[in-house]
Amino acid sequence: MPAHGVDVNFCKTPRCTNFGRPVSQKVARGPGATNPYTIGAAGRGMATARCNACQESFILKSNVAVAEEAFRLLAEVYPNAACPDPLCANHRVPVHVVSEYQSFGTTPIGSQRYRCKSCGRTFSVKPAGLNPIARQVQSAKNATILADLTNKMPIRRICEAAQVTPRVLYERIDFFHEQALAFLAHRERELESMRFDRRYVGVDRQDYGVNWSGRKDKRNVVVSAV
Structure with missing residues (x-):
């Protein structure tokens, strides 16, 4: 299911009729029922989907993980101070939402300190223009x-x-x-x-292979750049 509006589980073939159409959690059943995808597996714990239009198969990825990675990469470009605890309900709630945070003084260098009303954790936000x-x-x-x-x-x-x-x-x-x-x-x-009159996206490859994170889960995940 989508996470924060992100859903990367769809057919990646540009000319396919299912291109950009997410895999649905509900399956049509009964006489004459048709489904755009067929769910399968390529191994233990590795769910896959096959596009019934172009017959291309792809591994189902975690939309939550993709969304979290996008937040991490954009955090520096669009800084938005919030509770640093990733398990806290206010982790993505900015500090200007006064109902979720309490001002908690300042640090010796002038950074504003806040207390999260959800988890009780205190953290500081450096003021703009502070000497690093x-x-x-x-x-x-x-x-x-x-x-x-x-x-x-x-x-x-x-x-x-x-x-x-x-x-x-x-x-x-x-x-x-x-x-x-x-x-x-x-x-x-x-x-x-x-x-710009026209923009181009430059990438080294169309597909990137991401190595496994542990010996017990030796799966090569392919991330499409297109």
């Missing part, structure tokens, strides 16, 4: 650490060369990752105001 290295310890070594990481220097050697502890080094790696996402989000937000 405010109150950061040994920030002068960021350039050296980043250069060593770029040059593929071993972790232990970076700690020795920059004279930092492993904890500081891993904190810097997370910091660099956050800054890279913020830079990319800033660039992509500008696309909304840009005008």
